[in-house]
Structures are given as structure tokens and as C-alpha cells.
Amino acid sequence: MNLFPSRRPDHLTEKPLHVDDTKPLVAKISVFQYIALAVFLFLLSGFWDLQILKEDYYAQAAERNRIKSQPILAPRGKILDRDGRVIVDNHSTFSLLLSRENLKDEHIQYIAEGLDLDMEDLVDRLRRYEKRPRYEPIIIKEELTPADLAFVDSHSGHDMFPEMELLHTQRRLYPRDGLAAHVVGYVGEISENELDQPEYLSYKQGDIIGKDGIEKQYNEHLMGVDGQRRVVVDNRGRERETLEMKEAIPGKPLQLTIDLDLQAVAELAMENRRGAVVALDPRNGEILAMVSRPAYDPNAFAGRIPTKIWREIINNPEHPLLNRAVQAQLAPGSTFKPFVALGGLEEGIIDDEASVNCTGGGTFYGRYFKCHSVHGRTGLQRAIAQSCDVFFYTYGNRMGIDMIAEYSRMAGFGKKSGIDIPHEASGLVPTPEWKMRSFRQKWFAGETISVTIGQGALTVTPLQLAAGVGGLATGGVWQQPHMVKEDSPVAPARKANLNLENVSKVVNGMFGVVEGGTGARARIPGIEVCGKTGTAQLASNTLLKSAAGRHIKDNGWFFAFAPRTNPEIVVAALYEAGEHGSTTAPIVRDVLKAYFDKKARKNQPIAAPSLAQLQPRLGGMERGAF
């Protein structure tokens, strides 16, 4: 089998090698053997280190490599009105997940451009997530537009930007034009500040939580629990198998006491005005409508709001985020008078003979206090109906500030009502102690005179006014105002032992307001509406006379309830810079009318239109089409 003859080349045969001279070299071979052994031991020690000593560490590293957690976002519960109609809904959208494990720094710019994101915002977001494990992907854009989806579709291949992934989610869908915006509030991503606070302990970075309104108040009820999928992925992020599947638990729906019909009417009535409307049922404290204007579009907040839009809203001088219904603390003006009247009657300071001769003002404690008109001889009923200041100056002065304060607090002024909506303000009922405590100053007797007509340091919120009136109108039962429909009362009502005769005297005065007094514009034929106007000065008379004060317009207030006996609804409206309570009255009337119209419709079932009635219309359409 020897293919090649074993012939030594000439140069070797000529100078034959010393055949046994390999000996001196063989000794060095053993040195080589030791070197080889050393190399093998060096390699083996490496395997010993990795496979025996650090096995657990690398086994965990391998797990982290291959197992990816994917959030399954729980849809928030819907928010419904009292009739079960949807106020806040969810809709399906896609969000963009960015896998930071695969993220290449040089891709950030392209991704930001492709998705029309602000580069700064994106980098800032990535920075905030640095403390979280890198295998957790983050959401960088929600509500992807068709253009975004096309971008992701064409660029998410592993040779382009494999770090991009789509996530199917449910997004909040709020009513348009800011309808009930302040009631429902909005959701947003939990902030770093919030994460540091103990009440947000159970939440984590990236959670979408209620930021205001009902969304905030009932966040836990609405939120649900996110699920999670643990999947095995390969180095390209492709899923190979599902290890664990924890379904999301959707948030529970929440039914409000709000009546969308009334809400819509109230919103329309407040269109292009600044102020608030609160409608409630005095029998149980249910809020039927709550409007604050100007409003904002919560849809802009639903998720991650771009910094620019956020700044615009924050810097708006009209403060659209403010829920004026519970946060505006303003002097109630003459709407306060019925409460003074009730106190006076209860304490026996005002009786049937009580009257003043209004000459357009009166001097108290050396200062002249004006009335807005000359009322002549005026008793209690006329004083309320025509809103005579002199009557209240006189009898309020006799009652004294402490007594007025006592009846104010009885009506619920000066402290939060406890309504289930965030950021409620308490308003202020001034007393000598309050003044001493706050300003280290003595109470001037003249200040009492201002308070009697709802001016001075006295402030209330529209909600407090509505709730206070409700209690008065029902004869001294103040129900806890609340937003969420409950079968049983949310809290025991506050009751005051009032003389119902006194109550009906005040109520009759308020009936006079609408029947022929300052609030005549709130009249609704066939319904006994009782109300009270209020015109609250924002500045002192001296300031108003100055050039700077000329532009400051008075706030208009109006509240009304109906029917006169066993009232079912109270509506209070604040019309900022409305100049007079009488301009505010139509707003309240619209809401009342809507309430009673709806009630009438309910009692009188409407016959469904018959097919015969519909057909001519259809035929007409067909002809039109030809």
C-alpha cells in the first residue's frame, strides 16, 4: 500500500542525518509536556471556577436571559352615570414597548423621530427607569397612530430596531368637550413624587393611576390588577414558549349619582362662562350634576401627556384644572341671607313684626353701609325676595357674629362636606377667635355687618351652598353629599332641631325671590321654584371706584330648589364675573327644567314610533338617493 516510494531526497542522502541525534532534543520534549499540562490545568481551573464555584450565578444569568416578563394591562372599570349610561369608557389601542435589554443608544434618536416623540422626554424616561431591572420593557408611546404602527411594522425587524414591540392595551376614553371633566378627573402615569409617598406603596413605576376626580378617589376600585406573562425568548426576542400566564383582573365598573342629561344641560348653560354648577338631591345627598368651567379635555391626559401640553394647561390664567364646584371659595353674597334669616327666627331675634325702613342704606358703628336699592318698609319675606341688605344688617347685627357663625356651621359652611372627590376646599366662617388666631387682631363690629349679607371674610364653595340649602329646604336634614351610587346611605345625615314654621317662613321668602323677586328669571311654569340670588363683591367699594378696580366684575350666585314642599333637587350656580345673581338664575332654571322634564317623560311613557310613521321618511331618502 506504499503509494510513494520511500526515497530520501538528494540533499538528505548526501548529508545523512545523524539518526540518533534526536536524543538531545527529546529532553526538551518533556519541558513541552509540562507546558501542555500547565495549559490544561489553566483551562480546567477556568471551568472549575465557572461551572462549580459560580454555577448558581450563571444559572440565574441564563434565566434572566431567556425569561421575559410581559405585562398584561388590566382595563380600568368603566364609569357610569346613575342610569347606567357610560361616561368613561375604554378603547383598544396599541402602545409601544421598548425593550431596554436590546436597546442600542444610537437607535434612540431614530425611534424618537419615527414615532414623533420628543427626544428629551424619551431620554428622561429612560433615565427614570434605570433602577428597574433591564429585562422589564417600558412603554414609550401610547395610542399609536396608523403612521406609528406602519413605522413599527417596517422597522421592528431584528436587523433594524428589534427593541420595539407592540402592546395591545385598553385606553381611557373620556367624553368630548370636557363634559364632566372635573368629576371624573383623569388618569396618568404615577410620578416619582407619588411613588415616594406611603399611600402609593403598592404601585410601581409605570402604573397608570387616577390623578384627579373620581379616577383618583376610586382608583383602587377602578384600577384592577395587571396580569403578567412569563415567556421563554431567544436572543432575537422571539417567543418560544409560555411559562406562566397570570390573567389581568379588570377594574370594576363604578356607577355615579350623576345624571348625564342634567350634566349635559348644566355644561351647556355654562358654555363660555367661568364658574360652577352643582345639582343634588337633598333627600339623599346624591350629586346629580357637577360642572366647573372652563374645563379641559381629559383625553389629553389619558396616559402620558406631552410636557408641552401640560405646561399650557398649568399656565392657563383661568386655571381649567381647578374644580370650581368644590375648590372655589368665594363670598356667597346674598345667597347667605336665608341662613341668617333662619338663625334669627330660631333665636327669636326675627319675628313676624320684624321690619326695617330701607332708605338705601344704614349707618352702623359709624360707617355707612349701602343697600342696592331703596326698599322702604320691609319685613322678612320681602327682605328675602328683594334681597334688602338693610334688614339683614339690622337683624344680623342684633344676632352677633357668633350666632351667625353657629348657624353657618350648622348649614355645613366653614368645613369640608366630605364629598368623595379630591381637593375639596373648606371655605371659611369668620369669627372673632378665628381672626385673633389667624391675624392676631381684634374683630371689628363692622365686619359683622358685612358677614350678614354674605360678604367680608365669609367664603363658601358652590357644593357647600347647594348642600347647605338642601338641608335648610328639607327642614334641617343635611345629607352627606356623594358622587357614587350606593344602596344604603353613605353616612348618617346631620340633623338640626329646627322649628318647621321658621323654615317655611324662610322657604316662602325664597319662593318670593323666584315668583316676583330678584330671581324671577328662574321661574318655571307649573313648578314651585324657590331660590336666592347673590351678587358678591370681590373688592371693596373704594377699590371699585379706582381705575384698577373698574374691570373687576362681581360674581353672580344663584341657588334654587323645587318643589317648595318636599324638594327633590337643589341647584347652585356660581357665575364668576357674572355681575349679578339674576344673570345666574337662568343657568339654574335650565337644570331644574331638565330635571322636571325628564321626570315627566319617565312618568308618561312615550309611544314608540310605528313602522308606518318611519316609512315615508325612508322612502324620501331613497328618492333623494336617485
Add this chain to the structure above:
Amino acid sequence: MAASYRSFRDLDWLLIILTLVICGLGVLQIYSATLGTIWSDAWWKQIVFLSVGCVLMFVFAQVDYHSLLGKVPVLYIGSIALLLVTFIFGTTVFGSRRWIVIFGQTFQVSEFAKIVVILLVARYLTEIKSDPLEAREILKIAGLVAVPMVMVMRQPDLGTSLTYIPILAGSIFIAGIRWQHYVVIGVAAAILIPAGWFILKDYQRARLVTFVNPESDPRGDGYQVIQSKIAVGQGGVWGRGVTRGTQTQLRFLPVPHTDFLFAAFAEEHGFVGVVVALGLYFLLLMQIVQNAQMASDRAGLYICMSVAALLVFHLLVNIGMVIGRMPVTGIPLPLMSSGGSSLLSVFIMLGLVQSVRLRRFVN
């Protein structure tokens, strides 16, 4: 016929068996590592190359290595010409021209040039009578080796070009040099290696940087080392089992059938498997060394020792890379890694070793 019978029986069968067992482990691991990928037929190709390699080994065992030594000038010039052809017409893969296509099959010329370098060094050192070597002669042989080495380096293929060094260094060490020359070589290396930094391409520098600190670029160059160490580490004592290593199967491990094959092997067979594989390699080496010791002349001894030194270098650099103790240079694991050229060249070298063995008795 009697001569052929004796020579057939006289083959180093232990060496052949060790080689085939190692190759068998390689094929198994290639199969496991490429399951469900576009390379899933690599194990079959490997078997084909293995068969061709065995034939080549027998052929080269029959050839008298002296006749090959006689043709060194022709082989040397021929290999340089082929390297030039590769450099000009070669197929570019991963930005490097290393392959030429012959009969529809790609060949990595630099792998075969190794054999020529082995023969060249053996012949050169054999012809020198001085003992120890003179500086002039060391420089001459170093210059001769440097020509193909620099050409390979320019492909660029730093890893393969470096494999020419152990052939030269091993043989010179065996031939014996003055201790002063060791000092000079040491000093020269100390100067040249930092200087070499400036010759390196950017990606080669990056590899060295990430070798020192893999975390500096966990998604780029450091990625391979990190993933390789994870694969090896999670193998533990007994391994994850064939086709069950997650690092390998989910492709976190880069090129698990070629350069990082041993990481895949370590993941699926554990420390026990590693000890067995390294033990087999060690026995193979010792078998080659034994043939060197029994060689009838210096030329045969040099050939065997060059092959041994080359294999040790390959094992050190490839397996060292897999455990993060050597920089990523991209040289294959002899006998196990998928790849025809490397496999065939190792089989030819083993054929040369057999040839030396068959001619160990002086006539």
C-alpha cells in the same frame, strides 16, 4: 505487500481512535447546537469532511515525509501564491477575505498554509548544524515564516496568523537557543506587542478592550464573552443535557457550532464532560509527543512537535476564549468545530505524524 501490511498495522491506532472520539463529540455537539437553524445540516457535512480527512490522513501517512520536505521550496512558493490569489479573488465573509472556491467548495488557504509552515520549519532546522541556533538563523527562519503570516494577518485574520507562531516557537525551543536569545526575544515581544496595538484594526482593538472588561460593551463585542461564560457556568457539574442548553438552543451563544462550540459543549455536558473532552485532547497530545520522541530523525521530531505545539495553542486560545480567559480571536477548536478546512488540515497534520511514526525504525 508485506511492507504495506506492516505499515498499516504500525499506524498509531490509539491516536486514530482518540481523534475519532473527539470528532464524534464534535459532531454530536454540532448537531445539538444547530438544531432548528439554517446550519442544521452542518453535522452531516462535518461527517463528510471527517471521512475525507481520514482518507487524507492515511494518504499522508503513506507519503514519506522526507519527500515532502524535499518539495518545501515549491510548496512554500505555491502557498504564498495561493494566499495572494485569496487576497485578490477570495470570497469575503464577515469583512475578511479568507476563502477561495475550488470545485464549489470553499477552502481557507491559511489553514493549509500551516502545514507548509510546519514542513518549512522542520526542514530548515534540520539542515542547520549549529547547536544551539545562531541569531542569524533564527532571524532567517522567522523571516520565512513571517511572509505567509503577515499575508494572513492582512486578510485580515489575526487569529489564524497567530497560530503560525507556536509552530516556529515550539520548534526553535526544541532545537535549542542561547539563553541570551530568550532575553532578546522577550524584550522584542515586550516592545512589539504594545506597538502592535497601533497596527490592529478597530474591531481587533475592541475585542482586546472587551477581553479586559466584557461589561464595557455587553451588547457588542463583550456580548459573546458574557454569553459564553453564562453558557459554561450554567452547565454546572453534569450539564443541561444534549439539545437542552438554553444558551445554545435559544441562540444567546454566538456561533455555537464553530468558534464557541466548546461553550455549547460545556453547557450541555457540564464539568464532567469538559474533563472528559480535555482528557481526550491531552491523551491525543501525549500520543503525538510520544511519536516525536520515537522519531527516527530530527525532521520527524520537529514535525510532530510543531503539530503538538499548534494544537496546544489552538486549545489554549479557543477554550480560553470560551471561559473568558483569552481574548476573542475567532480560531476554531481543532477536530470539534464545524468547518472543513480546519478539520482537513488537522487530519493532514495527523497524517504527517503517522508518517513519522511509520518511519521510526531506521532501515
